[in-house]
Amino acid sequence: MADKWMCDCCHVNEAIGAASSGYIPYSFAWCRTCLQHPVHPEPEWVLSYLYYEVGDHGKGLVPDDQLPGTFKDDRYWTWREWADWAATQPDPPRETEDEVVQAGMDRHG
Numbered sequence: 397m398a399d400k401w402m403c404d405c406c407h408v409n410e411a412i413g414a415a416s417s418g419y420i421p422y423s424f425a426w427c428r429t430c431l432q433h434p435v436h437p438e439p440e441w442v443l444s445y446l447y448y449e450v451g452d453h454g455k456g457l458v459p460d461d462q463l464p465g466t467f468k469d470d471r472y473w474t475w476r477e478w479a480d481w482a483a484t485q486p487d488p489p490r491e492t493e494d495e496v497v498q499a500g501m502d503r504h505g
């Protein structure tokens with residue numbers, strides 16, 4: 397019976413409720429820490445989707461302060477920190493929008 401309802405964002409804390417993403421038409425389970433965190437974290441695949449699929453390597457998006465942060469490697473990241481890191485990474489394989497969303501749901505759903 398180890399099935400706690402975990403936060404979809406940090407995967408560390410127990411979720412306190414579900415709420416919509418601010419960026420894509422999905423709802424996630426959130427813990428209190430993530431909901432209250434000033435970087436407005438979302439699951440990392442949401443950032444990846446915005447960076448590669450909505451923007452062109454992060455270009456053409458709304459200002460950084462209107463974009464989500466995330467939780468990765470045991471800490472919170474702002475959008476800018478994450479985008480700077482993403483710029484050093486090889487491009488992911490091209491996927492259709494449906495595949496990107498489905499892959500995210502498979503990983504975390």
Ligand SMILES: [Zn+2]
Pocket residue numbers: 403404405406407408409426427428429430431
């Ligand atoms: Zn969390």
